[in-house]
Amino acid sequence: MVTSQLNAASKSAGSPSGFRSDIQGLRALAVLGVVLYHAGVSFLPGGYTGVDVFFVISGFLITTHLVRTLQSRGTISFADFYLKRARRILPASVLVLVATTIAAYLWIPRVDVPGAFQDAAATALYVPNIRFAVEGTDYLAETAPSPFQHYWSLGIEEQFYLIWPAVLAVAFLAVRKSVRGLFAVAAVMVLGSFSINLFLMQVSTPWAFFSLPSRAWELGVGAMVALLPGSAAVPVLRAARPALTYLGLLGIAGSFLLFSEDTPFPGFAALLPVLSTACVILGGFSPVTHARLLSSSPMQAIGRWSYSIYLVHWPMLTIPQLAAGTENPLPLALTLALGAASIPVATLIYTYVEEPLRKPWSGRFSSTPRSLTLVVSVSVVCAMVALSLAQAVERARLTAGGTAQYSAGAQYPIGTSFVPENIEPSLEEAAASVPDTYADGCHLEQLETEIPAGCTYGPQEAELDMVLFGDSHAQQWFGALETVAAGGSYRLHTLTKSSCPSVDLMISVKDAPYTQCEEWKKRALEKIRDLDPELVVLANYGRVQPADSSTPLEQQWAEGLSSMISQMPVGAEVVVLADTPQFPVAPASCLSRNLEKADACSVPRDDAIDASRQEVEREVANRHGSHYIDLTSYLCTEACPAIIGNVLAYRDEHHLSRPMSAALGAPLAAAIEGVL
Template sequence: MTAGTGDTSLQSEVTEAEAGAKEAAAEAHHGAKGKKNLRGDIEGLRAVAVGTVLIYHVGIPFLPGGFVGVDIFFVISGFLITSLLLRETVKTGTISIADFYARRARRLLPAASVVLIVTALLGWALLPGPDRLNLGADVIAATFYVINWALALRSVDYLAEDAAPSALQHYWSLSVEEQFYVVWPLIIIVGLMVARRTRMRPKPLLFGVLAVIAAASLVYSVLHTKSDPATAYFYTTTRVWELAIGALLAFLVLRLTRLPRLAAELLAGAGLLLVLWSAFFLTSKTPWPSAWALAPTVGAALIIAAGCATQATATARLLSLKPMVWIGGISYAIYLWHWPLITIAKTAWPEVRIRHLVLIGIVSVVLAWLTKHLVEDPVRFHPGLSAKASRGLLFGLASMIVTALVGTAVWATVPKLDEDAKVPGATALVADPSSDVWKVREDASKVFASSGTTTPDPAVAPEDVPRYYDDDCQVQPGDADVDTSCVYGKTDGDQTIAMLGDSKMGQWFPAVEAIAHDEGWRVELYLKSACSFTYDGARSDCEEFGRNANKHFDEEGAPDVALVSGGAGSSPSLRKGMTEAISELKAKGTKVVVLSDSPRPGKEQVYTCVEEHPDDFSTCAFPADEDNGRKGRGTKALQESATAADVPFVDLNEWICPPGKECPPVIGDSLVYRQGSHVTATYIRTLTPMLYRALAAEDLTSKNSDEISVKDIP
């Protein structure tokens, strides 16, 4: 696909000198094989970018803002790729989409595909099942450059707690770049067509369009980072402005070549200071991306701008040192290799230390050099592949298909979740099912499985979650609005039961939904990630959400019954804030019941431990007498708030961690924990009779306790 430019083309607008300047800038790094077209300052800036990222990921503490290296890469890429597109338009009057994508395929896919395949094989051999499941999906998503959206969708509460990062998480930035470069050439083509028909000058038109896109993206980045930082980090729309900064520079190359030497010196020096300040003084707690990201991106832009005028500035000479240029030349491959090696090592060997990670970093540099000379350059400059665009595109398609098949194979090795599986679970603990009052059997250890199969399989435990997650019925961090659309059970039922709190309340949804169907209740969810139902002692959006919930009840009518729980902590201010929120709800005529927080394991994921010790599950038991053991982190605040508000407090933890010194990982053939201290949906379903009886004891159900049996498992 090409676009002619006609009489108003860039070709007729620029002088030969400008075209030559654009060509020189554009071909730095993208021209013929060799070094004559390299701009040393840009190569050195690449070295700074990958170096800061590598040091940050290795865990060396003196560079807390090393993550800004990715933002620097965006600016460099925006400048170089746009320079190429503009140069092609100047020289030929056209843009060949086929040639553009073929060049991108030859440049990016060889190394990217090799690293994806090697990572998939390493992960298959070394990672536990849940991580293999995600890895297989991530290989496929990274292959087709959409992993940033996959990671954004995954960044929800139930997956965030103690979850290991994806071994391919770093591919998100490549996805953002390629999504931008799918759209950007098309915008240029449309802009040239508009310019031809309206007799407008195409260069100012395209510059203006890109400036508007950049400004809109920056504003969106600031707003979205404030409202939902977990997803904002990965969104393309929050990052486009960083690429656009570099792209805008490409339109100004000729003007920048006329900068006085002193001005270039000052710009380059200021740019380097901004980049270094960002790396040394920003931290992981800095909202990102947001207006703060202007520091490293503007800094990188200033260095590139100054380098268009001269390579003789002190900054350019420093960046052009041979070691810097050498690192810059293999920076793409270093970026690809280092993260999978680090994350897989951390997961496979939790005792790994910084010194080991430094060694892994060095190994990634060696692998990057080998990849460049054995994989990248041979394919990129292969005369047969570069002769025709169709060959490069076919090569790219073939490599993507092979890589996706490898990812699919890894994904297929992991057992799949059986949501209809039936197990006794907690009901196996009942000493006498016919008794009016249930007690935990004295020989409870007899139903603690020590080996064999479990439901769910440990490999898919993180997927065994309440179905309301699929409906996006858990409000995310930063958002304080109540979602009134999350209604379950008998929607026109006479009785309404509300669930308020965070994911620790939400984990009870399978049991509550089953009871609601039996009782004819309408169930409404007012759940928010990592937020107790409180007016104080939490994040501002949590406190606002609690007030908004009670305000909603004032306007639309309060529920008949409300279940409240959470695992957010136990500070005095939180207890006070929860008491206020619960008391206000109670004053509306709602019968409030507070549920205890579930037992909290140690740092190790229980389901991972069970998978690693298939012959001895007892290895994965954790102490029940510690502060976060059987009681659960949030239970103290919940119990004190219930007492202060004079509402019932229900503690079902004896059915999750029976009396004894340790909490078992598997009860009645059911795996108890999915992620962190969250209980699997399967085990919660087996707790339905216990919760049902507890609510009956408070006269909240039509059934009496003795009418509820261990068979009442949904």
């Protein structure tokens, strides 16, 4: 009876083989949403949820297949299952992986090549999602994305396929071959995974986005639809199918149109595309309820090619953009053309790679053990080659030849017009040129709120105390303030936290109030009052999103800074540091494309500096009898160069590098001495 219900549920779509034209159309809808979103089509800011549609479809189809196998054979041949999945997924995936690796080496900025090759190695080993989670990648706001970033979803599916058959096989015996029992198992998995999703959204958004435990519920919803007892026979469901189909399509369209990169995702928001896809699948259990759009010939064709389209569209879009520089966005007409071009490329891959190699292999690799050995060997070889190439590229320093004299720390700097051999830090090491407070655990990440102990620097026997208070733009001044502390006999205490300015202002991150920032600031103020320092230095990045959008940010910033200064201990001198220049792209990336003409990576001062914000801060500081110090003249003239002497001035778009901060120590010490 159970077997007949499952067969009826699938075959009622109108094909004796169980083929569902509506699901093929759903694949097309999903991949079109993703491609158009990545191409930059503004009216589909939530097209990325097409991946969630894919997850539900995959969970439905794989569970339907596995349960049929269990019902007919009583067990699952894991070797045969994994080999079939490998034949289905890997040929096209490996081909695109190799082609993308070659293209990345040839065309993306050389400084980004080692990281891209490491991403390729993780992809070859089926764990790209874990790498991106560890790296803290923000998929929805990444300005210089990896050419392999789209493989994250395949990593989740491959990891799910590795675990889910065993779970079903064990559960099948445990529940005495009851599909209702399997449905309950899937429901428990969905609830558990969704709970992890909500928890990680509060703890680490990258892990919530990229990890299998927080995403498995989406595939699990598809599994629940496949296991829904009597889904083909329940009169209520049968009567509701037309409404379910069109309600589901409306929900998917809503997620494409209403979501954006500011939507906290996955979280609760992911329920809309996931449950909507489940509705379409449920509604499609009868051919009469199929939406004509889904069953149309163009949608069926795109659905057939959807896997290859997904694989090729991303590198076709990102590699040209990385080659041009993310500071030079490609025009929409070009990105749309590149997205459209992915379709004929995908048809070739589907016709000559994906479809032929899906069939059982002949010759020496006809046996399952040999085929699986080949699959594993190819993956390991690809990973080893990618890692070896990454190391080889890292060893070759990117310079134009010749050396430059040290001149950082002088006013009105003239930028070095080439990348010198003695540049510090090297372009390859720029991102890691951070203050010691990172390694010491004294700079807090977004979710941390406790004040760490032992974050005191400078001469410990000093009688005076100085506090550095603010976000990562305060932390970037650590090297300079070490010089100030040593010269003025101060103990330097650091109180810094990512994205949390020392301004009395509630801000939002991803449209959610940054409550951890407020909690940390309260504790930081208590610490400052306990220290009762002689000097407090405030420095911050002012380009934030206020939780209250009813009042202009500039006004809220002025009021918040004024409030914070007024809360400093009586008798403490307060210094507000002007913010540093902002570049449209990390200078190291730009310089790696302009080794002989580094001037191309300079930014006009008026574009790099927020002059109105500086004026607001200066006025607030003066009103409170505090001191405003602006060292912009040590970083810019009419333009702000990326290289000053032999020093790469910035580690990314808007943070000073470690040697540049140290170079500003003497001028900062002189400025502080002059105002106190």
